[in-house]
Amino acid sequence: MEILLKNTSPFSLESIIHSHGWIQLAPFHYIKGSQAFSYTTTLASGEVYTLKVCQKPSGIVVNLPDYFGREDQIEVEQTVKWMLAWDIDLSDFYALAAQESKLAHLPQKTSGRILRSASLFEDVVKTILTTNTSWSGTIRMVQAFVDHFGKSHSSQPQLRAFPSPEDIAGTNEQALRAQTRLGYRAPYILELAQNIDSGKFDLEKLKNNKIPSAELRKELLAIKGVGEYAAASLLLLLGRYEFLPIDSWALKIVSQEWYQGNPIGKKEVEAAFEKWGNWKGLVYWFWNWTDQNE
DNA sequence: GGTAGACCTGGACGC
C-alpha cells in the first residue's frame, strides 16, 4: 500500500535525509542507493510497523502494510508530514540565503528542513544522548536503548520501534544503566519518561507552533539533561531558529571561519550570526563551512 | 550571574 504526498513547493527528500545525523540512529534505516529510508514506529493502537519513504516525480511516497485501514493511513500521513517538516515555509529564508554565497546552495537544493523523529520524546531522548559524548557513543546508546526497550515488529522481531515513555517508565535506573550504558543520563531519561507516562508533563504539546519560542525554550530547559545546547538543538527541530546550538564543535568552526582560529566563547559565536535575526539557527546549521583541511 | 567540580563512557595512548 502506498500513500502519495504531493508537494506544492519544491521538496528534496535527499536534503532532509542528510540534514543531520538522525538518519544514522535507530530506528531510522537509510536505504543506500535509493535516497530513501525506512523507519519502525508504532500506531496509536500500539501496533509496531515499518514504513518506507522515498521520492518519485509525483511526490513523496510512503509504503505501508497492505492491511492498514483508512484511519491508520491518516495517522501515518500525519506522522510522516511531521517527520519531514512538511508544513514549514522556507520561502523568506531562501530569499535571504540567495544573497549569501555560503547559503546559496540551499534554495538551489531546496535544503533547510531538518529530519525529525515521530515523537518529540524520541527527539528529546536522542538529543540528550548527543550531549557530553562522541557521535559513535550516541549511535551506540540509541541502538542499545531501542534494542532493549523498544517493542518489536510482530513478523520481523529484529525490527524495533523507539521505546515509548510507557516502555521506559516501568523500568529502573539500574536496568537502564546496565543494559544501555547511558551513564549519568539514565536518571534524566527515566524521570522524563515517568513524568510523561504519569500525565505530569505533556511533552508532545510542545509541537504546537503557536507557543512562543522563548516559552518553548523555557519548557525544554526544565527537562533534566537538557541545557542550552540541547534546547537550541531541539528548537531547530521544532522549526524555531532564534537560538544557536553552541557546542565545542561550534566554537571550533566559528573560530576558524571568522576569528583566525583563536579561542572564542559563546558571545563571539552569537555575534557572528547576529545579523541573521530569527533565522540565525538555520543559517548556522546549513552554513557552508570552509573545509578545515584546506 | 559566574564558576568549579562531578558525572559516565569509550577511545587513544603509553607501558
Next chain:
DNA sequence: GCGTCCAGGTCTACC
C-alpha cells in the same frame, strides 16, 4: 592487557 588521560554538555553547590 592494563592503567591513565581526555573529550563531550549539564547539574549542583558555592561565591
